[in-house]
Amino acid sequence: MADIAHAEPGNAAKRALPAPISPWAQLLRQEDWWSIWIGLGLCAMAALLFANGGSLKWLAVAPQKWSQPTEVLAQFASNGSRYAALFFLWAVLFGLGLSALGIRLLKFLPGFALLFVTTGLLYFLGSWSQASHYNLEPPLVALALGLAVANSMGTPAWWLPALRVEFYIKTGIVLLGAGLPLTLIGWAGPVAIGQAAIVSLVTFGTIFMAAHRLGLDPRLAATLGTGGAVCGVSGAIAIGGAVGAKKQDVSIAISLVVGWAIVMIFVLPLAARSLHLATGVAGAWIGTSEFADAAGLAAAQSYGGYAGQVPGIAGTADAAVTAFTLMKVIGRDVWIGVWAFVLALIATTFWKPTGIERRAGVGEIWARFPKFVLGFLAASALITLFSRGVDYATYKHDLIPGLVAPLQALRTWAFTFAFLSIGLTTRFREFAAVGARPFYAFTLGVIVNVAVGYVLSTSVFGDFWSHL
Amino acid sequence: MTTARSCSSCGHFHNEPAAVEAAFAGLSSLSSAYAAVRASDGLCRLHERYITADSLCLGYAPRGATSTRQS
Numbered sequence: 367m368a369d370i371a372h373a374e375p376g377n378a379a380k381r382a383l384p385a386p387i388s389p390w391a392q393l394l395r396q397e398d399w400w401s402i403w404i405g406l407g408l409c410a411m412a413a414l415l416f417a418n419g420g421s422l423k424w425l426a427v428a429p430q431k432w433s434q435p436t437e438v439l440a441q442f443a444s445n446g447s448r449y450a451a452l453f454f455l456w457a458v459l460f461g462l463g464l465s466a467l468g469i470r471l472l473k474f475l476p477g478f479a480l481l482f483v484t485t486g487l488l489y490f491l492g493s494w495s496q497a498s499h500y501n502l503e504p505p506l507v508a509l510a511l512g513l514a515v516a517n518s519m520g521t522p523a524w525w526l527p528a529l530r531v532e533f534y535i536k537t538g539i540v541l542l543g544a545g546l547p548l549t550l551i552g553w554a555g556p557v558a559i560g561q562a563a564i565v566s567l568v569t570f571g572t573i574f575m576a577a578h579r580l581g582l583d584p585r586l587a588a589t590l591g592t593g594g595a596v597c598g599v600s601g602a603i604a605i606g607g608a609v610g611a612k613k614q615d616v617s618i619a620i621s622l623v624v625g626w627a628i629v630m631i632f633v634l635p636l637a638a639r640s641l642h643l644a645t646g647v648a649g650a651w652i653g654t655s656e657f658a659d660a661a662g663l664a665a666a667q668s669y670g671g672y673a674g675q676v677p678g679i680a681g682t683a684d685a686a687v688t689a690f691t692l693m694k695v696i697g698r699d700v701w702i703g704v705w706a707f708v709l710a711l712i713a714t715t716f717w718k719p720t721g722i723e724r725r726a727g728v729g730e731i732w733a734r735f736p737k738f739v740l741g742f743l744a745a746s747a748l749i750t751l752f753s754r755g756v757d758y759a760t761y762k763h764d765l766i767p768g769l770v771a772p773l774q775a776l777r778t779w780a781f782t783f784a785f786l787s788i789g790l791t792t793r794f795r796e797f798a799a800v801g802a803r804p805f806y807a808f809t810l811g812v813i814v815n816v817a818v819g820y821v822l823s824t825s826v827f828g829d830f831w832s833h834l
Numbered sequence: 835m836t837t838a839r840s841c842s843s844c845g846h847f848h849n850e851p852a853a854v855e856a857a858f859a860g861l862s863s864l865s866s867a868y869a870a871v872r873a874s875d876g877l878c879r880l881h882e883r884y885i886t887a888d889s890l891c892l893g894y895a896p897r898g899a900t901s902t903r904q905s
Contacts, residue, residue: 392870396868396869396870397866397868397869397870398869398870399870467851467868468851468852529862530862530866531862531863531864531865531866532862532864532865532866532868532869533866533868597871598864598865599860599861599863599864599865600864600865600866600869600871600872601871603858603861603865603867603871603872603875603884604871604872604873604875606875606884607872607873607875607876607884607885607886608875608886610883610884610885610886610889611883611884612882612883612884613857613877613882613883613884614882616858616884617858617859617860620858620859620860620861621859621860623860623864624860624863624864627864657864658864658865660864661864702871703871710886720881720883721881721891721892721893722841722878722881722883722885722889722890722891723889723890723891724885724886724888724889724890725888730873733870733873733874734870734871734872734873735870735871736869736870736871737870738870788863788864791862791863792860792863793859796859796860797859797860798859
């Protein structure tokens with residue numbers, strides 16, 4: 367470090383730096399914060415309307431169950447203005463956020479219009495009375511359709527600015543908080559954190575040791591390990607940056623995470639279905655063993671769709687998504703800053719120098735904290751506070767349909783935007799070649815992760831998750 | 835903390851979200867370069883590494899003095 371400090375003591379060191387982004391400016395410059403403003407803003411608007419005798423449900427339109435195509439046409443005819451208003455709402459909110467992030471509104475809007483229409487059609491398809499019979503769960507159909515388009519004819523370039531998977535999924539997660547009482551999060555959070563800690567440490571250890579045995583660079587090993595054990599692609603880029611990994615190594619980790627995450631979106635719900643797991647148990651398993659929030663929510667929401675439709679599967683549809691969110695978001699995602707700090711410390715202290723120096727600081731923990739989780743907790747606190755003192759009958763008959771259900775419908779829209787966007791942005795031919803050794807190390811971690819996640823979710827904490 | 839000679843002001847360093855997403859295929863499929871977890875990390879074109887903005891190295895070149903800067 368001393369050599370660097372004295373290498374070029376000329377005028378360059380005295381020149382003006384670019385203006386640093388202040389913590390306050392980040393409130394408008396990061397996707398996480400915008401997902402909070404949008405999600406929490408909708409929750410506040412719903413609460414205000416409800417408090418004044420109204421409801422957001424006119425705007426939060428969603429397809430109703432149908433069995434004949436004529437019923438679909440009738441729904442469109444009677445609710446056309448509501449769908450138009452909903453499109454306008456989403457376009458304004460997401461357009462505003464993306465404009466602040468530097469994505470031009472005029473480039474976003476045409477793609478978003480097509481995304482909204484396609485999502486609406488998939489939403490209608492999922493409301494068909496025979497959808498479960500033919501395995502037409504909207505998340506899986508959206509993903510499969512997107513993958514088919516992206517990997518055959520290719521997703522048109524003008525559509526890409528509207529395909530913001532993470533923005534939609536984070537907004538949906540904030541809205542999800544409105545449906546979860548803070549007491550439930552407080553009750554289930556410690557179990558989720560405990561289970562996630564076990565599986566994260568075991569999975570990371572497996573991938574890191576396997577990569578080490580196979581002779582891979584420790585920075586690649588750490589990037590692969592956190593991609594598999596903590597939070598998927600987000601984990602890979604966070605740790606890749608924290609330890610100063612080679613660009614190619616980050617690409618390898620991203621390719622492996624995305625590839626396996628997409629396989630797991632289809633495999634985990636099918637495996638859980640064949641095992642007749644309760645929705646809460648399956649959600650916890652998916653939350654433990656999927657790699658990315660968007661991928662896991664696609665799997666969990668699909669499995670939740672089996673509730674009441676597939677014989678032998680107990681629990682509610684929401685239990686799968688709730689268990690997944692508690693396990694993945696509260697149990698795993700929030701720790702990425704700690705992983706980054708610890709691994710950066712290890713990298714700078716023990717691993718072979720790269721010619722690039724840095725000092726690891728505890729500030730890394732907050733800098734990398736996934737801020738949208740705060741929005742999820744705030745939404746839960748807001749609705750919990752709002753419903754305080756309300757008896758159960760009033761809650762069930764007034765608050766749920768008038769306040770919570772519209773927010774759930776908006777959440778489903780946001781999630782489906784994300785599921786469709788995953789497929790449309792995943793072009794396998796563009797992925798980096800991963801090589802055999804990283805593949806073996808990561809795949810071993812996947813196997814261990816799935817097995818340990820299954821045992822923890824069904825046996826060790828099975829009773830807890832089945833009663834969620 | 836960044837200093838006058840840290841990567842954040844180096845011409846070899848690129849951390850614009852669009853550039854980061856263009857560099858890593860698959861990043862925007864299940865994550866985002868606009869996410870908080872990425873902090874201010876970016877690509878060093880000199881070392882071909884993905885690094886933090888507060889890093890330092892002997893190859894520091896003031897922005898504008900290198901040919902790797904993207905508009």
